[in-house]
Amino acid sequence: MAKILITGGTGLIGNKLTQLLIENNHEVVILSREPSKKNEFKWDISEGSIDEKALINVDYIIHLAGAGIADERWTTKRKKILIDSRVESANLLYEKVKKLQIPLKGFISASGIGYYGAVTTEEIFEENTKSGHDFLAEICVKWEAAAMQFAEEQIPVTILRTGVVLSSTGGALEKMRTPVVTPLGSGKQYLPWIQIDDLCEMYLKVVENNITGIYNAVAPEHHTSYSFSKELAKSIQKPFVGIPVPSFLLKIMFGEMAIILLEGSRISAKKVEKSGFSFQFETLKKALNSF
Numbered sequence: 001m002a003k004i005l006i007t008g009g010t011g012l013i014g015n016k017l018t019q020l021l022i023e024n025n026h027e028v029v030i031l032s033r034e035p036s037k038k039n040e041f042k043w044d045i046s047e048g049s050i051d052e053k054a055l056i057n058v059d060y061i062i063h064l065a066g067a068g069i070a071d072e073r074w075t076t077k078r079k080k081i082l083i084d085s086r087v088e089s090a091n092l093l094y095e096k097v098k099k100l101q102i103p104l105k106g107f108i109s110a111s112g113i114g115y116y117g118a119v120t121t122e123e124i125f126e127e128n129t130k131s132g133h134d135f136l137a138e139i140c141v142k143w144e145a146a147a148m149q150f151a152e153e154q155i156p157v158t159i160l161r162t163g164v165v166l167s168s169t170g171g172a173l174e175k176m177r178t179p180v181v182t183p184l185g186s187g188k189q190y191l192p193w194i195q196i197d198d199l200c201e202m203y204l205k206v207v208e209n210n211i212t213g214i215y216n217a218v219a220p221e222h223h224t225s226y227s228f229s230k231e232l233a234k235s236i237q238k239p240f241v242g243i244p245v246p247s248f249l250l251k252i253m254f255g256e257m258a259i260i261l262l263e264g265s266r267i268s269a270k271k272v273e274k275s276g277f278s279f280q281f282e283t284l285k286k287a288l289n290s291f
Contacts, residue, residue, distance in 0.1 A: 002105070002207055003027040003057050007089060008064030009040075012171050013110075017062070017200045024204060029054050031065075045089050050096050058102060060207055063109040063147065065089045070172075074135065074256045083139055090146035098153055108158045108206055109147035113192050113218060115140035115161050118263040120189040126268045127161070127214045136260065144214075156212040163192035163218035163267060165199055168291035173232075181233035183244040185262040187226035192218040192267040195281035195290060202277055211275055220269040221283045225261075228284065235288035 004021055008014045009030030018028050031043040031054055041054035066086040072078050090109065097104060116125040117132015131137045144159055151157050164172045194217055202217055223231070226242065233240035250258040269279075281287040 002059040004060045005058045006062045007031045020200045059105045086143040087146045094149045104155045106156045107150040111159050111161045118259040120263045121265050124266040159214045160217040167196040182241045183225040183229045185247040187244040189264040190266050191228045195287040215272040218267045222266045231284050
């Protein structure tokens, strides 16, 4: 049994992960801006404060905190929030762990496949591929650098670069379940994805098997916007129209943020599979039919 502190523990992934960890006899404490439960403790990134009781006897920190990438248009102010909510929160954790000399067994951080940049190519990106050059890549590079600070204190670091998380209780899939399902833009861009149960099992495996390093948290089956939309329409029994929503419309609606809908490449899951992880939902059909 380990004691695990989760940031972002009340979010989509955090909620599910907390349940799984408790089911596997781990103790979970959560950092929250507005704690309301017995196992929740207050932190405030802007004030640089954490209730230090949350860190007593903690073995692992799982850092999921971060403002939603696709929740609002990317204004200059919003871009700062997207970076700071990930980076400054990790910096605050690092400062506290260092100050209190907490002998963590591991610091486990989320990151995104945006690390490779929002581009559509025939390359299959692996963990050793260089980072991209756009705003999404900038977020992930800074996010990962903040996590890697813990290695300076001889604390093992694990980073999971996560694709689109499929869940029945919110997130991207909820927005895709439209009365008529269509691809976006060219329809040829790839959409790397992972079923939420597989993602949470991946975090559990990292904790229980002391897995360290950087891993792509994506399912092994590749889909384009076109093939994904077709499979989704079949799953929710809605009409599929193969004529994509034009790129210019999405750019008008979402501004710069439209790039996350219009571009995407294949991401390799081979490294995480070689670590011994087995996907329960390795195909999109299985994943969609699980909800």
